[in-house]
Amino acid sequence: MNLETPLVYVKGVGPQRAAMLETKGLVTVADLLHYPPFRYEDRSNLKSIDKLAPGEMATVLVEVRATKLPVLKNKRVGLFEATLGDAGRMPLIGRWFNGGYLAKVLAEGMRLAVFGKVEFDTYRGELLMKNPEFEILSEDDEDGDTTLHTGRVVPIYEAAQRVSPKMMRVLMRRVLDSIPPIDDMLPQSLRDQLKLPDRWTAIQGIHFPNEESDIRLLNAFRSPAHVRMILEEFFWLECGLALKRHKAREVIGIQFALNEQVREKIKAMLPFKPTGAQKRVLGEIARDMAAPQPMSRLLQGDVGSGKTLVAAEAAIIAIENGYQVAVLAPTEILASQHFAYFKNLFNKLGYQCVMLSGSFKPKEKDAIRRLIASGLIHVAIGTHALLEDDVQFHKLGLAIVDEQHRFGVMQRLRLMEKGQKPDVLVMTATPIPRTLALTVYGDLDTSVIDELPPGRRPIITTHVASPRIEEVWSFLQGEVEAGRQAYVVYPVIEESETQAMKAAEQMYLMLSQTVFPQFQVGLLHGKLAQSDKEAVMAAFKQGTTQILVSTTVIEVGVDVPNATVMVIEQAERFGLAQLHQLRGRVGRGGNQSYCLLVTEKLSETGKERIRTMVESNDGFYIAEMDLRLRGPGEFFGTKQSGLPALRFGNILRDSELLEIARNEANAFIDHPPSETALRQAVAYLREHWQRRYGLVLVG
Numbered sequence: 001m002n003l004e005t006p007l008v009y010v011k012g013v014g015p016q017r018a019a020m021l022e023t024k025g026l027v028t029v030a031d032l033l034h035y036p037p038f039r040y041e042d043r044s045n046l047k048s049i050d051k052l053a054p055g056e057m058a059t060v061l062v063e064v065r066a067t068k069l070p071v072l073k074n075k076r077v078g079l080f081e082a083t084l085g086d087a088g089r090m091p092l093i094g095r096w097f098n099g100g101y102l103a104k105v106l107a108e109g110m111r112l113a114v115f116g117k118v119e120f121d122t123y124r125g126e127l128l129m130k131n132p133e134f135e136i137l138s139e140d141d142e143d144g145d146t147t148l149h150t151g152r153v154v155p156i157y158e159a160a161q162r163v164s165p166k167m168m169r170v171l172m173r174r175v176l177d178s179i180p181p182i183d184d185m186l187p188q189s190l191r192d193q194l195k196l197p198d199r200w201t202a203i204q205g206i207h208f209p210n211e212e213s214d215i216r217l218l219n220a221f222r223s224p225a226h227v228r229m230i231l232e233e234f235f236w237l238e239c240g241l242a243l244k245r246h247k248a249r250e251v252i253g254i255q256f257a258l259n260e261q262v263r264e265k266i267k268a269m270l271p272f273k274p275t276g277a278q279k280r281v282l283g284e285i286a287r288d289m290a291a292p293q294p295m296s297r298l299l300q301g302d303v304g305s306g307k308t309l310v311a312a313e314a315a316i317i318a319i320e321n322g323y324q325v326a327v328l329a330p331t332e333i334l335a336s337q338h339f340a341y342f343k344n345l346f347n348k349l350g351y352q353c354v355m356l357s358g359s360f361k362p363k364e365k366d367a368i369r370r371l372i373a374s375g376l377i378h379v380a381i382g383t384h385a386l387l388e389d390d391v392q393f394h395k396l397g398l399a400i401v402d403e404q405h406r407f408g409v410m411q412r413l414r415l416m417e418k419g420q421k422p423d424v425l426v427m428t429a430t431p432i433p434r435t436l437a438l439t440v441y442g443d444l445d446t447s448v449i450d451e452l453p454p455g456r457r458p459i460i461t462t463h464v465a466s467p468r469i470e471e472v473w474s475f476l477q478g479e480v481e482a483g484r485q486a487y488v489v490y491p492v493i494e495e496s497e498t499q500a501m502k503a504a505e506q507m508y509l510m511l512s513q514t515v516f517p518q519f520q521v522g523l524l525h526g527k528l529a530q531s532d533k534e535a536v537m538a539a540f541k542q543g544t545t546q547i548l549v550s551t552t553v554i555e556v557g558v559d560v561p562n563a564t565v566m567v568i569e570q571a572e573r574f575g576l577a578q579l580h581q582l583r584g585r586v587g588r589g590g591n592q593s594y595c596l597l598v599t600e601k602l603s604e605t606g607k608e609r610i611r612t613m614v615e616s617n618d619g620f621y622i623a624e625m626d627l628r629l630r631g632p633g634e635f636f637g638t639k640q641s642g643l644p645a646l647r648f649g650n651i652l653r654d655s656e657l658l659e660i661a662r663n664e665a666n667a668f669i670d671h672p673p674s675e676t677a678l679r680q681a682v683a684y685l686r687e688h689w690q691r692r693y694g695l696v697l698v699g
């Protein structure tokens with residue numbers, strides 16, 4: 001048996017359990033060994049019942065003598081009691097509250113290890129444990145040695161369907177006993193410097209900590225074994241990212257010229273004076289574009305910070321050098337808005353822009369594709385349709401991806417492949433907390449627009465419980481009468497745009513007919529045909545409609561500076577990032593803007609989210625809170641997003657270890673201790689990186 005052996009061949013597994021283990025991604029012996037317990041229990045205090053002292057935490061090996069479901073005034077109260085005994089005469093009572101289900105689990109004659117706090121029931125004169133943890137010990141040898149489960153610090157694993165924590169423990173022991181010690185691939189220099197245990201010791205220490213181990217360190221994932229495995233995982237991850245960056249530096253792409261002509265054109269295009277942050281960021285982008293290596297830059301900026309303007313400036317650099325520009329947007333609405341924005345800015349420069357979307361008629365699409373391929377078009381703006389194989393550019397020099405978090409890494413690559421090593425600029429308004437950015441976008445350079453255009457006033461956010469909705473409407477009326485515009489947004493309920501559409505439709509009818517018959521109300525949702533969507537948006541943009549009732553299709557990017565009120569219905573259903581994005585649709589002009597969060601039923605985290613929104617307008621702070629409330633997996637949503645699959649490390653909990661690993665990895669790749677060490681590391685990464693982290697190792 002070795003690390004690659006499939007778990008099916010491990011004694012006691014077989015096809016059925018193998019399938020269950022696979023649901024947790026456990027296929028090989030190596031996978032199993034990289035499956036750490038989620039907590040540890042100190043069962044080292046193993047005693048017989050007659051030696052138990054009230055107040056202590058102890059583990060006892062017992063047999064079930066009797067069970068009962070006590071009744072109180074003829075009513076079951078969900079209590080379950082078992083009389084437990086061992087070789088001595090004294091019984092121990094196990095009492096479980098809400099333990100009704102145990103009647104089907106525990107039966108007379110079963111052998112158990114129970115673990116808990118010992119109490120003495122003075123009234124009944126009995127020793128007692130309340131809600132003790134327990135494990136059923138089977139008669140056959142499937143459990144292995146009972147010393148695995150008691151008399152020590154015991155690892156508790158997450159079960160894989162019917163493979164119990166106890167079974168995991170047995171398999172872990174079996175595997176560790178049957179494979180040769182694992183080689184340590186972590187560079188010796190690093191191990192010495194950080195005083196890390198070797199890999200074999202660490203793996204053993206994670207699964208079966210020795211007697212000296214500190215239970216608190218174990219449970220905090222900070223035992224030497226844990227620190228070692230976490231650092232190792234982060235180290236290789238960061239090495240892979242560092243190599244990617246190195247590789248990228250060797251690629252020769254386009255060296256755009258930054259001449260007077262480019263400067264003139266940019267000046268001619270600019271509708272207003274760029275902010276200091278916009279200038280700085282453009283400088284960073286221009287430097288990248290002028291360099292021989294292709295640019296891979298992430299442009300972060302809170303909603304409304306003016307990223308699109310910077311993107312337009314970058315586009316001018318490419319176009320004046322004779323190249324085409326692609327702009328990829330996640331939704332049709334955003335694409336058509338960018339299309340309008342770019343057309344408006346570029347008209348006076350004589351640039352040709354087109355838009356391509358999946359919903360266009362085949363003939364239309366054909367014609368647009370031909371234009372793009374001919375090179376007559378300077379800027380092609382579109383949704384996913386832009387990524388299809390039949391879209392070919394004459395000479396693509398710059399690929400811009402807006403709202404990057406909506407796309408996967410593969411989609412970014414697809415777009416890049418449409419040109420000869422084009423420069424890439426990805427933009428996001430969902431600020432990525434630094435630690436996450438290091439892993440998810442670790443292969444990108446980052447620019448941040450940390451300043452809003454002048455004259456913006458912080459949006460005032462208020463929470464309104466739904467019974468007070470009338471106050472919302474009268475406030476809205478005041479704003480519209482003062483010449484402003486408003487959004488009323490509905491959440492997508494259970495992923496169904498159809499239901500959200502119905503809710504929005506109803507609200508639309510009510511607002512347009514009953515509440516505000518004197519105003520023009522528009523309705524926007526995902527099910528409308530593209531031309532209808534455009535018409536609705538155009539009417540709102542021109543101010544013909546004053547109130548826009550919408551589903552979340554307006555979430556990203558929509559820009560109507562005269563809109564000053566954002567009403568979010570059932571705000572408790574939205575995540576923080578989404579609320580912040582929606583709020584960012586107002587406050588885009590000089591007028592004071594408002595966000596009204598209407599809620600129906602609030603959970604604890606719901607309250608927390610609303611409080612965060614009312615308190616803060618800072619996208620970075622909100623993103624950090626969001627990450628904390630939801631965890632990194634959900635924060636990003638899709639697997640594709642490029643979040644590494646980590647076994648030991650946790651980006652939130654271990655951010656300081658991630659920083660260490662990143663520094664060490666960069667130092668190692670930049671100045672390897674020896675050629676051999678580097679070669680070995682690269683070979684190791686080739687073999688493991690992709691599979692281990694689920695990330696793409698390009699090249």
Ligand code: ADP
Pocket residue numbers: 272273274275278301302303304305306307308309429453454557559561588
């Ligand atoms: P985002 O970063 O959310 O994509 P946009 O690029 O849509 O932001 O810009 C938000 C609004 O601010 C737009 O109406 C845009 O025209 C305007 N804007 C951008 N830069 C400036 C600036 N330097 N001065 C004034 N207004 C600006």
Ligand code: MG
Pocket residue numbers: 307308402429557
């Ligand atoms: Mg934008």
